[in-house]
Amino acid sequence: MADLANLGLDEGGHLLVTHGLDALSPGERLTVTGSHPALGIHLAAWCREHGHQVAWTDAGPSGSPRAGRAGGTADDTTVVIVKGSAGERRWQGAERAGLAAGPPAAHANAAWGLAARGALVEAGGPPIGAQWSERDHVWADIAPQLYAAAAASQWDPATAVDWTAPLGGAPPEVERAVVQLMTYLVENEQAALIIPARLLSQLHPHYREVMQLLATQAADEARHVEVFTRRAVLSGGEPGTSSAGGRASLQTLLDEPDFTTAAFLLSVLGEGTFLDLLRFIAEHAPDQVTADVTRLAARDEARHVAFGVAHTAHLARADRHYLGTLRQAVERRHAALRDTAGLNAEVFGALVLLGAGSWSPEAIRRGWAAVRDLQDRMDEGRRRRLAAIGFPDDEAAELSALHTRNFM
Known part of the structure; x- marks a missing residue:
């Protein structure tokens, strides 16, 4: 029995009727009572629409109350509904x-x-x-934990960095080196923003943790673009240079159609290498703003790398032959970039000068050695991540050597 009191069907009463019918099987009866003046008319129309039948109705004020509702009056309407099977068929x-x-x-x-x-x-x-609807092609068991960490670690560029901090007394040429490096970082981070956004748009939402993680990754990169841009122009000058070879290198990442190979080239090799670059800049930063923006970005990038490694290793375990596909992706990219100039010479020089701190011969020797050590650390990190995915040590070393000279 459903007692609607004075509630009309057009005021939510139909929910009480539906709730009563849900407990019945087709052919069983539900008695509905209520004092709304249009209840009988509304119920008859509602039953026709939803595939039920009105077996009996007392719609007039002269009828006696049929329901056992306490306080029922002669103005109550009583309708007996026979549940139809239309609702059952809907969910077949x-x-x-x-x-x-x-x-x-x-x-x-x-x-x-x-x-x-x-x-x-x-x-x-x-x-x-959705283009990617197979779990092994997108999944990593660590994805839920990484998303939770990413959601808890979002930071606001306006408050996480003290933009009013003095830039310090670094020589003008060192400031220009920082501007050049920031310009280079913006270019690379814009590619790193586009790629997870593209992967996200083609991912089946059933794998929601990966979708959420990619969304936070895109948000991370958007913040990095903002803070590196702000630092590039903080001293009032123009941004640095953008090389054709650098943009060609990034374009090969944008052109990669496969989910895993795109994540592998971007996160395992590119962003993994960038982690060392960001730490180098933070270590040698001539001012607090530069140190802070690169330190915060590195914290985000570490999550991106962790997912790239975990996902690629997951697929390599599920399909051992996929290591060959990854190798081909590295070789294909290397061949496509063979004739490009590689790392922007201005970027390399800026790294040396940042490590040196001045133009004195002894300082330049020190900066040069620091950049060579950085490149060795980059290579070591790539080999370590490739080995974690499943490549033998000798093959990992070979593939690391084929990685683009443009770092990303």
Whole structure:
């Protein structure tokens, strides 16, 4: 029985009727009572629309109350509804979009569309045009933890950096070196923003943790673009130079169509190498602003690298032959960039000068040695990450040597 009191069907009363019918099987009866003057008319129309039948109604004020509602009056209307089977047929063919608890499904059905994981999905909805719907091609077990860490670690460029801090007494040429490095970082971070955004747009939402993680990664890169841009012009000058070879190197990342190879080239090799670069700049920064923006960016980039390594290793374990695909991606990129100039000479010079601190011969020797040591650390880090993915040590060393001279 459903007692609506004076609630009209057009005021939410239909929810009480539906709730009562949900507990019944097709053919069973529900008695509805209420004092709303249009209840009988509204229920008759509602039943026709939803595939139920009105078996009996006492719609007039002269009838006696039929329900056992305390305080019922002769103005009450009583309607008996026979539940139809239309609602049951609606959900025939429905399936669960995986399990709400536990790991995501190995394959995400395009017919699930935007349904929440674990939801009962009615048949007939529009399929989602996601390019990547296989778990092994996008997943890493660490993704949920990395997303939680990323969500907790977002920082505000306006408050995390003291933009009023003095730039210090560094020589003008060192300041120009910082400006050049910031210009170079902006260029690379813009590519690093586009790639996760593109991957995100083609990912099946069933793998929501990866989608969320990529969204935070794009947000990270947007912040990096902002802070590096602000630092580049903080002293009032113009940004530095942008080389054709550097842009060509980044374009090969944008052109990579596969989810895993794009994540591998960007995060495992490129951003992994950039971690060492950012730490170098922070270590040799001539002012607090430069140290802070590179330190904060490095903290974010470490998460991006962690996901790239974990995901690539996950797929390599699931499909050992995929290591060959990754090798081909490195070799293909190396061949495409063979005739380019590599790292912008102004960027290399800026790194040396940053490490030196001045133009004296002895300082330049020191800066040169520091940059050579940086390149060795970059190579060591790439080999270590490649080995973690599953490459033998000798192959890891060979592939690291093929990585672009442009760092990213």
